Amino acid sequence: MLRNLLFWVVSGTAVGLLASTSALAQVAVDTKPPVLLAQITSAPPSRSDSSISLPPPRISDYWMSISLQPGGVLVFDGYAPDAATRDRFAEVSGADVNWLKLGSGAPAQYQQATELGLTLLSKLSEGRFALRANVVTISGIAATPADYDAVQSVLAAGAPAGVVLAMAEIRPPVGAEANVAAYGWSAVKQAGGQVEIGGMVPSAAVQQDLAGRVSTALTDKSQINAAAPEGFAAQAERAVAILDLLSEGQVAFDGTMWSVTGKGQEADSIAAIATILGTGASAWNVNVTPAPVVAVAPSEPVEPVTPPAETPATPQQSTPVATESEAPAAPAVVEQTPAPAAVSPPASSASNIALCRDEVNALSAQNAILFQSGAAVLAPGAAPVLDSFATSLNLCPDAVIHIEGHTDSDGDDQRNLVLSVSRAEAVVNALIQRGVSPDRLYAIGYGESQPVASNDTQDGKRRNRRIVVSVLEEHE
Template sequence: MTSLGALQMAVAEIPAGLTLDRSSIEPMWVAPYIWTARFDGTRIELSGYAPDEPSIARFRTADLSGTPLATGLSLASGAPENYADLSLSLLEQLALLEEGEASIIDGVGRLSGRPATVEIAQAVTNRLSGNGSIVTLAPPPVADYWVSVSRQASGILVFDGFVPDEATRASLSEIDGADVNFLKLGSGAPASYRSGLDFALSLLTHISEGRVNLSGERLSITGIAKSPTDYGTLQQLVTAELPQGIQVGTMDFVPPRAARYEFTATRQEDGVITLTGMLPNPDVEQQLLTAAGSKASSQVAYASGAPNNFASASRQALDLLALLDEGTVQFDGTGWTVKGIPGSSIDRGAIETEFAVNGLAQAGWSWQLAEPAATPAAVSPYVFSAERLPDGSFLFTGNVPAQSLRDYLAVHVESRVTDTTKLSAGAPEQFAGQVRSAVDALLELEEGKAVFNGQQWTVSGVAENAERRAASLALVTQTLPLGASPAISAPQPEAPKPPVAQAEQPPVPTETPAAPTTTPALLAQCKEEVAALSARNAILFQSGAAIIASSAVPELDALAQAVAICPETSVYVEGHTDSDGDEQKNLALSVARAEAVVGALIERGVAADRLYAVGYGESQPVTANDTADGKRQNRRIVVTVQDKNS
């Protein structure tokens, strides 16, 4: 273009005497017409052609965000019609990048480079989309790299977030039902990006509606499984088959909803429990299996649609099932039913108490209970006999209403026992207390026999002396309905010898008789009987309260009689609970229950200054609290006696 400049200078220097009528000088025509701008991050350099000097001047006043501009343009004709606007727009967008290049070749604009952010890349692309320019930008760096896929009810997969390159976006677009319009290019994807995304897509095949999200290396999933089988497959995949480098995030997927939610727990005669029907998830299943015992099994399917508080209700149902020898607890979609054979009358009473205290009937629960299998048949007449043999051993025959009475007698007599009694229903009122009184009367004798014919008692025997005879008679006449006068004999005392004159002796000072003491033998007997009664754990309470169940009355009577053997001892009543519920509330409940037992013993004549109530709450379990039976053992009253002088 030097010739153009020289020509322009010559025209400007016309010799004197000549007049320039008209001048029109055009730059040389070039093709292809090229304009280029290169940005290295510090300054922009222009090269190629411009149609005139005003065009070059416009580049110097363009909005380049303070970026220095170097121009090396040559004037040339042949510029495309859109040159002025297109070149200025490309130059200003180039200045927004970290580095890059812009060009115009025969009217076609191009821009390539590296943007600093996704927002800048989007802005540059939008600005140039209207003039037909070809924009090729490197993916911008993304600090929070994520991608999500949502499966809609229609089956459409909506992708959002970032992909590292156009090839990845293209491959995702080929998936059936894929919508990739919201995906953006971005650099900085973690190494596990593709394996995590492929794994997320595999999870979606088991979901009818939901979303997977891969944020960095953390994978989350929400949604509804297509079927119970798909739900189980999802559980297996996310717990055992995560790709290397992928971490578990939120796992909030649920099984499909059941039209009718049903669940059953069945206890066989051997005590083994089987779970069938539906449960919300494996966590609830495992909790129930733990509560049901080590031999329990499950055949449940997972389903949504369980009513509110279903998990706690099902655990309560298992606690009731533990009170059955065999039976079921069942939820039919509307309410719970407890059906079967209680282990004993005490267990039946415990079920009835649970219903009353917790308002289960009002909450839609019901029971269908058969008579306990161990309930003895009623007999009439209700006969019984106790005999003390000359060697001090005892023989019991006839009928007794409960095993607890057998156990009491075996401990109480402190001698060898032969017991051929039968457990039978139909005992008259006060029968157990009368049996204890009759045996106590025999303990005052060297040998003897007490017989109950169903209505009245007859007692006979031989006492060591008159005092022991009187003690036995007092027990018999004051506590037993007698059919005849007791035939209890004792050796007659020897006649006193005539007095012999003695020399007068100085008076012997009298000593105050010592207060009665509990002998070591009586103390040992007392401790043994109390320990045996305490070990039966038969003092029961209403659930969650310090109200003693009516079934515990015989136990309290026996306990009062046992501690009466050792009146100079202290009696400690300990309350213990299982681990269900709040620890502090359990501690308060254990104290209240121990105090309730102390009050019952005072009502039965035990001196209040002997009694001490102590509560330990859940702090001293005798076994694990992970089964219903274990919890029953831990809910207990423990009574001990201690010599006040020890």
């Protein structure tokens, strides 16, 4: 009888439903009306012969991971949207899906994201892929130098539409470091601005990224060699940024040390180079001649000439008195200018906020906060400039700070918007780690909507990919 059916429900999720064909047959001849035992609101059950299958429970925090262990075993964990998907994963060579549970509520990008993960893991000797909502991370060690290059090419192509690649840390294969001593790279800038890059780079993605950072005419003769030393890409990014500060010269890596030689475009070129190198300056030999300082003299004589003309009093006494009263005035003004930096005036001081804003604007203009291509992962070379931002922002601890992310126009505009917000958030987190109060930091993403240059050229795209830090008055 239907009244003898056992139907257990826990938190709205069907746990067990027991019925036999004979019991259901008895219902047909029962004169009593049917009894409603429970109502399933998630989805109607599907019937197959005498069994009833129910949809999997809905998961609010949807995630899955694939761990590639030494020996080729792929351990799937987390959730799959249905049995067919889990069975498809089970067909992958070396797959272990025993930990993979069924759950509804998978993100729309689940299939594309997991396909990307399996593609990347197929090139690794060990590693881990993870998906939470639409955010993806991947890490591991490439199986061979060719596989390492293939992974970099996949990453350079970007994640599928709607998928955010938050982290991609793939290392060259173990043993590839044997070729590090022979690894060399250089970029030479002629007096006319032409740049030629030669030597080796670890991947096509790095090759394209460095080429995109060169702001003048470029000839690229570099070749792909996956066996780059650790941190090569970040140092090469610094090198190209430094080359932009030279009127002519060379940046190079000889397998052991980095070097820069040449002529600076500005008088403060050496200081600007030191800012880019930051704490990594010990790995560099710097031999740069700054541009000569051009003295501006007209303003000095004009100031003292004017006061005597304005005080026509007694001829011989007014002139010395005026000179004495004005002589201390000039030094007093000069001495007050450096005082705020040395004495650290209160944060509410307008002059202090102005100083903070000037320093932050100068740092933003360098466009030195760099990310891995197509991802919201800060490049190692961004650390020094982030340190400088944190130091400058401490000059105005009560001011509100906007961290604005911008992209070029390559790819889907909605994905670019998501990427710009994610990159701004990554900078906010980095500044918090450096002691900046989170209460004053706001991440804003503009995507490709506010270009500062044409996206038709590599240089224009490089300038459009940027993080802008803005200092506002408190409660502005």
